[in-house]
Amino acid sequence: xxxxxxxxxxxxxxxxxxxxxxxxxxxxxNLLSEAGLRIRWMSAVGDDANDMRHLLRHAWNRADVVLxxxxxxxxxxxxxxxxxxxxxxxxxxxxLDLRALIHDRxxxxxxxxxxxxxxxxxxxxxxxxxxxxxxxxxxxHYSEEGxxxxxxxxVPSEMREMMTEYVLPRLRQRAQGVxxxxxxxxxxxxxxxxxxxxxxxEALAPVQLAYLPSIDHGVTLRLSLAGTDxxxxxxxxxxxxxxxxxxxxxxxxCEDTRSIDEVLLQMLRERGExxxxxxxxxxxxxxxxxxxxxxxSDVLDRxxxxxxxxxxxxxxxxxxxxxxxxxxxxxxxxxxxAEGARRAAGVEHALSVTGIAGPxxxxxxxxxxxxxxxxxxxxxAVVESRRFxxxxxxxxxxxxAAALTLLWRQIKDLSA
Amino acid sequence: xxxxxxxxxxxxxxxxxxxxxxxxxxxxxNLLSEAGLRIRWMSAVGDDANDMRHLLRHAWNRADVVLxxxxxxxxxxxxxxxxxxxxxxxxxxxxLDLRALIHDRxxxxxxxxxxxxxxxxxxxxxxxxxxxxxxxxxxxHYSEEGxxxxxxxxVPSEMREMMTEYVLPRLRQRAQGVxxxxxxxxxxxxxxxxxxxxxxxEALAPVQLAYLPSIDHGVTLRLSLAGTDxxxxxxxxxxxxxxxxxxxxxxxxCEDTRSIDEVLLQMLRERGExxxxxxxxxxxxxxxxxxxxxxxSDVLDRxxxxxxxxxxxxxxxxxxxxxxxxxxxxxxxxxxxAEGARRAAGVEHALSVTGIAGPxxxxxxxxxxxxxxxxxxxxxAVVESRRFxxxxxxxxxxxxAAALTLLWRQIKDLSA
Numbered sequence: 001x002x003x004x005x006x007x008x009x010x011x012x013x014x015x016x017x018x019x020x021x022x023x024x025x026x027x028x029x030n031l032l033s034e035a036g037l038r039i040r041w042m043s044a045v046g047d048d049a050n051d052m053r054h055l056l057r058h059a060w061n062r063a064d065v066v067l068x069x070x071x072x073x074x075x076x077x078x079x080x081x082x083x084x085x086x087x088x089x090x091x092x093x094x095x096l097d098l099r100a101l102i103h104d105r106x107x108x109x110x111x112x113x114x115x116x117x118x119x120x121x122x123x124x125x126x127x128x129x130x131x132x133x134x135x136x137x138x139x140x141h142y143s144e145e146g147x148x149x150x151x152x153x154x155v156p157s158e159m160r161e162m163m164t165e166y167v168l169p170r171l172r173q174r175a176q177g178v179x180x181x182x183x184x185x186x187x188x189x190x191x192x193x194x195x196x197x198x199x200x201x202e203a204l205a206p207v208q209l210a211y212l213p214s215i216d217h218g219v220t221l222r223l224s225l226a227g228t229d230x231x232x233x234x235x236x237x238x239x240x241x242x243x244x245x246x247x248x249x250x251x252x253x254c255e256d257t258r259s260i261d262e263v264l265l266q267m268l269r270e271r272g273e274x275x276x277x278x279x280x281x282x283x284x285x286x287x288x289x290x291x292x293x294x295x296x297s298d299v300l301d302r303x304x305x306x307x308x309x310x311x312x313x314x315x316x317x318x319x320x321x322x323x324x325x326x327x328x329x330x331x332x333x334x335x336x337x338a339e340g341a342r343r344a345a346g347v348e349h350a351l352s353v354t355g356i357a358g359p360x361x362x363x364x365x366x367x368x369x370x371x372x373x374x375x376x377x378x379x380x381a382v383v384e385s386r387r388f389x390x391x392x393x394x395x396x397x398x399x400x401a402a403a404l405t406l407l408w409r410q411i412k413d414l415s416a
Numbered sequence: 417x418x419x420x421x422x423x424x425x426x427x428x429x430x431x432x433x434x435x436x437x438x439x440x441x442x443x444x445x446n447l448l449s450e451a452g453l454r455i456r457w458m459s460a461v462g463d464d465a466n467d468m469r470h471l472l473r474h475a476w477n478r479a480d481v482v483l484x485x486x487x488x489x490x491x492x493x494x495x496x497x498x499x500x501x502x503x504x505x506x507x508x509x510x511x512l513d514l515r516a517l518i519h520d521r522x523x524x525x526x527x528x529x530x531x532x533x534x535x536x537x538x539x540x541x542x543x544x545x546x547x548x549x550x551x552x553x554x555x556x557h558y559s560e561e562g563x564x565x566x567x568x569x570x571v572p573s574e575m576r577e578m579m580t581e582y583v584l585p586r587l588r589q590r591a592q593g594v595x596x597x598x599x600x601x602x603x604x605x606x607x608x609x610x611x612x613x614x615x616x617x618e619a620l621a622p623v624q625l626a627y628l629p630s631i632d633h634g635v636t637l638r639l640s641l642a643g644t645d646x647x648x649x650x651x652x653x654x655x656x657x658x659x660x661x662x663x664x665x666x667x668x669x670c671e672d673t674r675s676i677d678e679v680l681l682q683m684l685r686e687r688g689e690x691x692x693x694x695x696x697x698x699x700x701x702x703x704x705x706x707x708x709x710x711x712x713s714d715v716l717d718r719x720x721x722x723x724x725x726x727x728x729x730x731x732x733x734x735x736x737x738x739x740x741x742x743x744x745x746x747x748x749x750x751x752x753x754a755e756g757a758r759r760a761a762g763v764e765h766a767l768s769v770t771g772i773a774g775p776x777x778x779x780x781x782x783x784x785x786x787x788x789x790x791x792x793x794x795x796x797a798v799v800e801s802r803r804f805x806x807x808x809x810x811x812x813x814x815x816x817a818a819a820l821t822l823l824w825r826q827i828k829d830l831s832a
Contacts, residue, residue: 015445033435142677222429
């Protein structure tokens with residue numbers, strides 16, 4: 001069985017000079033992946049006809065399907081349409097039907113036709129236009145020599161509509177065989193520790209195992225398998241997932257694409273309970289992560305960014321003696337911060353973080369990277385310490401992740 | 417003068433299957449762009465030695481400099497190190513110095529060496545290791561046939577440190593001739609508004625003008641000029657900077673690489689004054705941005721993430737009548753939040769943000785994207801409203817930037 005070989009090309013200077021983050025390629029990769037298809041080559045090219053022709057030559061040689069985003073608009077830096085025509089030894093001809101569609105689109109909105117817009121009706125003679133329901137530039141579909149090329153606009157909404165409605169159904173039809181994957185998302189354990197537990201992966205063959213570590217979101221394990229018979233592939237994959245899950249179950253927080261933040265919010269929502277957070281060195285990052293998730297307001301009640309000692313006393317009721325005796329970065333302060341946040345907010349659960357993020361501020365006894373994360377809940381308070389050794393940014397992000405890990409373990413225990 | 421030809425390759429199945437958005441490439445493109453360097457080819461490749469060798473062959477043929485991110489970790493799917501050695505017809509040898517560094521790294525944290533970690537000390541014999549200050553996998557630097565290849569870890573913090581400290585200085589040195597640039601960093605004005613003010617750029621020639629917009633940090637204008645004689649280049653550049661500065665001065669917050677956050681903290685530090693923040697829809701993001709800057713603790717006193725109405729009443733003294741009559745997202749609530757934060761913290765300045773970040777929660781009267789940012793200071797309170805039209809993430813980030821812009825204008829007026 002031969003897997004469909006897909007190549008994806010993003011066109012535009014704005015990507016190469018770092019003005020635009022290429023979210024289109026990520027979105028397409030994700031869409032195809034969920035459909036059991038896989039991109040083999042991915043690249044970006046500037047608004048340069050020579051560079052684009054070069055890349056097209058490679059792509060057309062090695063891939064079954066070439067997907068292109070960007071460069072279809074009406075301005076002179078939009079070169080995809082003429083470059084494709086040239087590459088396929090084709091010519092651009094005026095398509096009255098496309099011209100009418102472009103006119104209609106502006107007329108329907110009561111707008112005058114923008115200068116230069118009609119150039120988008122100059123269309124390669126042997127290609128098929130892809131209807132643009134979200135904008136005015138038509139997509140381009142070449143089907144030649146047993147291969148296919150789909151060229152779509154770079155505007156995300158227009159590209160997404162074409163991918164979903166036009167391209168994906170055609171790829172599904174073309175694809176032979178199946179590709180399945182399964183995720184085991186872990187938190188609170190390093191990649192190397194997981195590797196030690198899991199050991200050699202020969203027993204998993206032919207299933208492939210990939211480690212995907214993230215400073216914010218733990219380590220995701222992805223198991224994948226390609227084959228011809230969907231039932232057989234799924235069956236084999238499931239057997240190997242079970243084998244692996246068995247070894248690392250205590251560290252797995254979910255087996256789908258949700259983040260630890262989403263899982264925690266959902267766990268608390270299901271329990272009908274609420275959360276507060278008291279942050280010193282993370283300075284709002286912990287709350288920011290949770291608030292990033294739509295609908296977090298029914299779980300996260302409030303947060304305290306208690307950066308100064310006085311604010312810890314005022315807002316959280318941390319005792320001045322505790323601060324004087326043990327310091328702001330201490331197990332005792334972390335516990336009082338969490339307890340204080342829980343009490344002040346009148347909620348079931350509270351987290352606290354206090355530490356020395358660096359780059360300065362450390363001592364021999366309390367070095368840069370020393371962090372305490374605290375939890376207060378119905379069963380009392382728990383504090384854990386960590387020693388990180390990264391930059392200020394990394395230490396703060398690891399601290400927030402450690403606090404969420406602590407919360408996850410506590411809620412899991414409560415729910416067990 | 418020939419421009420340096422740079423190729424960037426991101427390694428990892430996780431990019432091709434859409435699990436990970438490749439922010440590394442975007443970050444590098446941006447960093448190089450600010451330094452006047454440009455990436456010509458950008459691509460992603462999976463954890464497949466054959467595909468990687470193919471890509472390396474092309475890259476090594478056409479580029480002067482090849483940058484690689486990812487695939488340097490200790491697990492079997494990390495194939496960059498052996499693949500590079502194979503590509504360069506080199507061999508991996510055990511480097512005791514690297515082994516010691518890896519050991520030290522874990523020992524310093526009082527941790528046992530994770531299983532498999534020592535494989536990272538197996539290093540290509542002809543390559544130069546790049547010190548990893550943020551993690552344990554060393555980077556790889558090949559310098560052969562007049563070309564250079566830098567291979568860095570995919571962990572963003574580790575890659576960023578290597579790019580800034582090791583790679584960029586070497587690329588700068590390699591770029592021939594002199595290249596000078598000057599930044600005019602603006603905030604609180606859109607790219608299109610700036611474009612309208614500045615108009616055609618012929619008068620600036622031969623100086624190049626680039627607009628670098630950022631959702632978080634305003635629009636940076638970069639003026640650059642390349643040449644052979646440094647004094648002449650600087651002189652010409654300065655004349656054109658003066659020409660441009662004159663037109664947009666009220667929007668320029670600095671002319672170096674500092675962020676608006678750093679500039680604000682410094683302005684307040686010089687005044688010996690302190691800041692507090694009350695956040696609803698930004699949910700900690702505003703504080704997080706400020707705390708990201710080392711030394712922010714002498715300016716930022718505390719923050720309130722007042723997500724629920726009750727927390728706005730409890731912590732900030734927002735009146736229940738105000739919430740009932742005008743709603744949580746209103747000019748009145750924003751003003752009371754800022755005033756309450758300033759009072760509660762006992763500081764000179766306070767910011768507030770309240771809005772509807774989306775994707776849901778909007779009404780006809782108060783649509784998604786409506787945000788109020790408030791300021792309270794010695795001279796009273798000011799509230800501004802904004803109507804954003806992006807995603808939840810974009811709306812929250814724009815809200816935080818709007819609050820910082822408001823603060824900057826206020827402090828600038830006070831200091832004038």
